[in-house]
Amino acid sequence: MTAPLHEARPSGSGRALPDTQQGMRRRNLARVMHAVSAEGSLSRAAVASRIGLTRAAVSTLVDELIRWGLLEELGPERPGRVGRPGSALAVSGRGPAGIGAEIGVDHLAVCAVDLRGTVRARAVRRGGNRDRAPEAVAAELGQLARRVVAEAQREELWPAGLAVAVPGLVARDGRTVVRAPNLDWHDTDIGALLPGEWPLTVDNEANYGALAELWLGEDTPHDFLHVSAEIGIGAAVVVDGGLLRGTRGFAGELGHIPVRPDGPPCPCGGRGCLEQYAGEEAVLRAAGLEPREDRVGLLAGRAEDGDERVRAALRDAGAALGIALTGAVNLLDPETVVLGGALASLSPWLLPSLEAELTGRTAGPACPVAVSRLGPEGPLLGAAHSVVRSVLDDPAVVTERS
Amino acid sequence: MTAPLHEARPSGSGRALPDTQQGMRRRNLARVMHAVSAEGSLSRAAVASRIGLTRAAVSTLVDELIRWGLLEELGPERPGRVGRPGSALAVSGRGPAGIGAEIGVDHLAVCAVDLRGTVRARAVRRGGNRDRAPEAVAAELGQLARRVVAEAQREELWPAGLAVAVPGLVARDGRTVVRAPNLDWHDTDIGALLPGEWPLTVDNEANYGALAELWLGEDTPHDFLHVSAEIGIGAAVVVDGGLLRGTRGFAGELGHIPVRPDGPPCPCGGRGCLEQYAGEEAVLRAAGLEPREDRVGLLAGRAEDGDERVRAALRDAGAALGIALTGAVNLLDPETVVLGGALASLSPWLLPSLEAELTGRTAGPACPVAVSRLGPEGPLLGAAHSVVRSVLDDPAVVTERS
Known part of the structure; x- marks a missing residue:
């Protein structure tokens, strides 16, 4: 994830994909994911009417999303409804997960959130980080993150990205902490010190707190x-x-x-x-x-x-x-x-x-x-959900990552 | 023009047209207009390379824009260039024009700007509007606007819309002045008092001043x-x-x-x-x-x-x-x-x-x-150019209006 995908556009409208057939298809995949995600479960016909595409077009998209492990079929809907019974779709509880992390002045925390928005694993370490070297803090956060990821993997989840909240100003590169006065960090490339095995974004804790409020409030x-x-x-x-x-x-x-x-x-x-x-x-x-x-x-x-x-x-x-x-x-x-x-x-x-x-x-x-x-949980949840959103906003990325 | 088209997206990226074949075509028409507008004149081949479409696709779009009177051919480019000489395209100096107006505390002004961005007609009336009834001010502004439009029509221009700058807070409906303390106007539906023959938008003078700076600075x-x-x-x-x-x-x-x-x-x-x-x-x-x-x-x-x-x-x-x-x-x-x-x-x-x-x-x-x-001219120019931009951002609107 090189750029945050949730920037300055309504969630669900898709990232700025190129205006081509291929881009249109990726945006429509996102529309299907968001429609199902918003409702918990939905039939193909209901998805089609909600996003204004034909049922045939939606079926092709849904089949792709099932093949990628992002949607699953819950079996036929209960009888009694009008028309041929359709199979209800739900967002998968396995597959990609968002790993959120927080570097606080007095604590470190990491959590894993699945595509349904459920927290599936978490770890916290209390203890002051004021005036500690960024290397030491990043190493400890890396250990916590690997522990959370291992726990998530036991439940058939894999990390789609790591998003880290910090109490300071972060440059637009999404990795450099320009100023975190309460940690005494200045122009610290924290991105270079954190685990490199997953797509990484670093952002200000207030930003992630606001996104959590937007998505979960x-x-x-x-x-x-x-x-x-x-x-x-x-x-x-x-x-x-x-x-x-x-x-x-x-x-x-x-x-x-x-x-x-x-x-x-x-x-x-x-x-x-x-x-x-x-x-x-x-x-x-x-x-x-x-x-x-x-x-x-x-x-x-x-x-x-x-x-x-x-x-x-x-x-x-x-x-x-x-x-x-x-x-x-x-x-x-x-x-x-x-x-x-x-x-x-x-x-x-x-x-x-x-x-x-x-x-x-x-x-x-x-x-x-x-x-x-949400209180003090906001930034950590916002970080994890920002990764989940990046998958909902462009589901095709999983074919490049998994 | 029911909603301002220049809102919260980079100019040239097109308004929020639906994500369909038809929407894609309208966005591509906009890309062609913006490419030619930015350069003054450009061959079909140069447009194609600039916006990343095939030359055949661009030719179809260009033919449409010429038929609508938005582009014109300047004749073959001067010889000496490599390859078959292409005909240079330019934005038309006839056809749709943006009519900008300003209600100032001490003056009224109206101008007409063609698609090339040239002011083709203008009229100003000095004299205080403080505490005057909105009806009287709007009637006088309407007279000025009709005079400017008549002058523009003599040069084969037609008004694509009227945009009015006011020194006060304007509701998101683009017509109600909620508060203009220096005119002593409150919740004034100025839209209902202004000429109704053209698409109308009313906005705060500072907003139009900023847009003028963005587009003309x-x-x-x-x-x-x-x-x-x-x-x-x-x-x-x-x-x-x-x-x-x-x-x-x-x-x-x-x-x-x-x-x-x-x-x-x-x-x-x-x-x-x-x-x-x-x-x-x-x-x-x-x-x-x-x-x-x-x-x-x-x-x-x-x-x-x-x-x-x-x-x-x-x-x-x-x-x-x-x-x-x-x-x-x-x-x-x-x-x-x-x-x-x-x-x-x-x-x-x-x-x-x-x-x-x-x-x-x-x-x-x-x-x-x-x-x-731009100094005090900013709001008036910004208003007129906002109409011009609305045509560049979605050229197909002229088929609905002209």
Whole structure:
């Protein structure tokens, strides 16, 4: 996978395949896969009516997809329906799997997701990665990935690709971490250090978190701003069902929007950036707490217990988020803002002041703010599903890979 | 033209035509038009090699386009070239024309642009439209448009559509002005008041200004943020050669990004919005000048003459722009920022402080800022060219319209 396949186009419309007979056939294979995948199971006739092709054309495509092991027949549909009973089709639970991985500041994780979207294997290692050499982190992640792949292979799955979420800015080459301040990585070609046996993509964790929300969230619209936090504050902009990446791949740096232009200096070179008010370390400092491993749990616990200083710190963080989001909403006009990651767990104390700023500063109805149900799992799931989607979006790739 | 055809896809790749033989043919017709249009004149063989189709296939498409009056043959190419002399093709200077119109706060304008991109007729009426009834403004614009169309018809052109730029937020229906504070229009269905004899699209002036920059600017990249000002401050976001419109069509409201969250109240409901520091009226106030008709000319003239109070006011406006743009650049990661409209004329006094903020607040190299050469003509030209583009993007529409 040399380029992400989910970029700036609605999922299901297929990647930019050439406008030839061959390209048309590949796009139609994708339409069949997406139609079956969306419904769980579907007859050939139902696929045909859904994608607007003849039943004969669909049968040819389906036979190919069955031969490749991407679809399977569930046997004849139950009687009682009108017409000749058709055999129901389902996406295969064997064959290609997406391997997702996450390099967190305090953990590593890997999982395998089959074409049906089910997590079939996973492994996690807790422990800080701050200031560790990229070589050591990549080697350990490689071991975890091989363990997960071996487990998946025992269930007749094979890795269609490895997608790795990192807490930093990733270049458009999909492998170089340009800047990950909380790991102290700079211009690190992590792609060269990770296992080379599978197609590899590296991307920012906020991007994968947003894609997870898009694909797995309930009623998530196709235009939204996804805001998450680990140590820093990250965001991802989804437009028309695709990520807005920016020229260098750096779009979504909400954490460095100036909230108070004369505020405290920020390591980015600016002053009064959002991260200086709503980043985890700023909030801990304002709350008078020492940083420790489970920072979010600490803040949530204290706020739950009614600690007024912690609540005030979260209230101020919410207000700063609201000011920065007012700017972002004015610029992007998203359908909704989704709070994910650590912000989801802290939302009860952040939301009131956040929404007060957003509403008070907006002409007309303010942009609604939703809280993600995926929480900290988002980036890992988004990474694995991005590989699964790349297979659904162009099923013919399996003939080149398996 | 029921939907803008230039949206969120690189120009020349064709609109979202159905993935059928018929759709493929229409896309290939578009490829031929764009290839010839880009070069001025081109032989059939050169078109074929450029778009990757056989010469026979291209000849069939070209014959069709000649029959429709969209291409014309210039006669045999000059001898001395290798091979059989081919007849050079050019885009026709007759046939469909794009009619662009602009409703400004202080003027109305209409122009006709042929498929070659040449302005063939135009009309302007100076005089304020503030607080005038939309009916009166639309009637007067209709008269101007009919005059321009009559002039174009005398040169064998016919209107392929009318595109109208307005200084306000336009709903995604492409006809309703939701909010134009400087005209005091609210939820105005201007589409119902304008001439109905041609396909009609209404859009925000900043959007058309950005498209003009994209299509007519020199070396304009495909990802940029276009900032302009008339009374308010508007912006448009171009991603991958298409406009980012937002859910409701309101994206690009840079003027209401909070620059100083506790600053002066803004009619939008917020406080300390960019417009309170860098809008024309705010700058005039800071400079101690009375508003009059040619506000930008007044400011530029005084600054040119060395008026220190005016220069300080522009310096402060530039700094506020720099703070707001820092946020926008962090969020969007554009390749460049382009200052257009009134900001272009004032750029000598705005740029130093603007760039100082942008550079000082950015980790790594700051986003470059360019000044538009189209100036206040941008929106009108962008509107007319959007109609021309709609014909190049799907030439077969002329068979439905002419």
